[in-house]
Amino acid sequence: MTLNLNCPVCSYQDITGDTCPNCDTDVRVIRMLQELPPAPTPSAKPFNIVLLILILIGLGLAVAIFWRLSLPQPNTVVVADPTPTQTTKIAPVAVIPPKPPEPKTYKVQRGDNLSAIAQKFCGQQATWQIMLKDNPQLQGRENYIDVGEVLKIPHCQEGM
Numbered sequence: 001m002t003l004n005l006n007c008p009v010c011s012y013q014d015i016t017g018d019t020c021p022n023c024d025t026d027v028r029v030i031r032m033l034q035e036l037p038p039a040p041t042p043s044a045k046p047f048n049i050v051l052l053i054l055i056l057i058g059l060g061l062a063v064a065i066f067w068r069l070s071l072p073q074p075n076t077v078v079v080a081d082p083t084p085t086q087t088t089k090i091a092p093v094a095v096i097p098p099k100p101p102e103p104k105t106y107k108v109q110r111g112d113n114l115s116a117i118a119q120k121f122c123g124q125q126a127t128w129q130i131m132l133k134d135n136p137q138l139q140g141r142e143n144y145i146d147v148g149e150v151l152k153i154p155h156c157q158e159g160m
């Protein structure tokens with residue numbers, strides 16, 4: 001099957017051969033394209049398929065949104081019940097305990113003594129006995145702490 005072509009260069013009409021008789025333009029490629037008219041129709045079908053997919057995605061999203069919107073409703077009904085909300089409000093407050101202070105350390109400086117260290121961290125009323133509670137290794141040598149020795153900082157509330 002051969003089609004009569006029009007030359008794209010000089011518009012010579014009804015070319016039956018592979019080249020334009022007027023300007024020698026090779027029209028074989030044009031003929032090949034002309035003989036592929038079924039091609040445009042499949043290209044239209046994918047477009048419809050894409051449209052279909054988009055519509056399906058849109059429907060899916062709509063269903064998902066509707067599903068999400070419909071889910072909170074039973075939740076609000078549950079929240080409306082006053083007793084569980086009250087217990088949940090009380091529970092977190094009761095669960096969180098006051099964190100005990102992190103055990104910090106202090107390196108003994110030249111001229112330090114346990115009373116001075118206790119007062120440094122716990123105020124003027126503090127006594128050296130506070131230091132023994134957190135540093136039992138000092139028992140019996142309260143007056144002979146070494147410079148550079150690392151002691152635990154006393155827990156002031158317990159000592160006072």
Ligand SMILES: [Zn+2]
Pocket residue numbers: 007008009010011012020021022023024025
């Ligand atoms: Zn031509």
